[in-house]
Amino acid sequence: MSSDEEIMDDFNGTSHDDVKNSLKDRSKRVAQTKEMLSKQAVKSKEILSKQAVKIAKRAEEHEQFIEKVTHFCGVLGFGAFCFLLGARPQDIPYTYCLFYVIFVPLRWIYYRYKKWHYFLLDFCYYANAIFLVMLLLYPRNEKLFMVCFSFAEGPLAWALIVWRCSLVFNSADKLVSVLIHLLPGIVFFTIRWWDPVFFEAMHPEGTAPRASWPYVESKSYLWTWLFLVPLAAYSLWQLLYFLIVNVLRRQRMLRDPEVMTSYRFLISLADISHKMHTPSIPFWKYILGL
Numbered sequence: 001m002s003s004d005e006e007i008m009d010d011f012n013g014t015s016h017d018d019v020k021n022s023l024k025d026r027s028k029r030v031a032q033t034k035e036m037l038s039k040q041a042v043k044s045k046e047i048l049s050k051q052a053v054k055i056a057k058r059a060e061e062h063e064q065f066i067e068k069v070t071h072f073c074g075v076l077g078f079g080a081f082c083f084l085l086g087a088r089p090q091d092i093p094y095t096y097c098l099f100y101v102i103f104v105p106l107r108w109i110y111y112r113y114k115k116w117h118y119f120l121l122d123f124c125y126y127a128n129a130i131f132l133v134m135l136l137l138y139p140r141n142e143k144l145f146m147v148c149f150s151f152a153e154g155p156l157a158w159a160l161i162v163w164r165c166s167l168v169f170n171s172a173d174k175l176v177s178v179l180i181h182l183l184p185g186i187v188f189f190t191i192r193w194w195d196p197v198f199f200e201a202m203h204p205e206g207t208a209p210r211a212s213w214p215y216v217e218s219k220s221y222l223w224t225w226l227f228l229v230p231l232a233a234y235s236l237w238q239l240l241y242f243l244i245v246n247v248l249r250r251q252r253m254l255r256d257p258e259v260m261t262s263y264r265f266l267i268s269l270a271d272i273s274h275k276m277h278t279p280s281i282p283f284w285k286y287i288l289g290l
Helices: 002-087 089-114 117-121 123-137 142-153 155-162 172-194 196-201 219-248 250-255 262-275 283-289
Strands: none
Touching (some): 089 172
């Protein structure tokens, strides 16, 4: 009996030692595996960080290259436009039409991606559409010309100051913003004063040559087509803009706060100025900016 008990004790001791040794071996293997995985994680992190730095550097170089190309093309195009303005002012209206037809659709695509496409409902695009209709479809209409002249030399020119448009040649977006507000004034000033071929072609048949075009017959005529009719057209746009943005598309605006409109943009500027304890945007600037 005693020998059997001794054998059992030896067996139990041996099995206990084996279990302890196996557990130690497993813990060592687990520790080695953890150490190996941590080293691999560190190496992977270093590789990813290096790749991220390379990608960021390439993206920065690519962006700088695009800015250089944009700056070069902007300066070259602006210089060519100034040359054309002096050499062939009669071609300025057609240059403006070409600019509008090319760049406004591209701007719509870009603004759609940025969720800024409701900016294309602003008054400047509304007025530019009227300019395009007048220049291409009704170039002999003196009354429509006076309305367009009032818009181009008034609200659109003033918006350059109100919206703080900057002529930054390495930014295509800022450059287009400036030209959308600046070109119409140049176009209609050119037609009014510098383009005798244009207004000679629009003289009514059987009438004597005029000193200028359009010919203003009375002050009431002047007030009607340079102030009252443009004011009515502006009021119509203001009503349509309010209906589209605040009524028809209200639910869309509430669902997506990232969609930007002129209302939201000016309100955000007012909030920023309020947080900085500076005077908020005056009401006159809000109205004229639209």
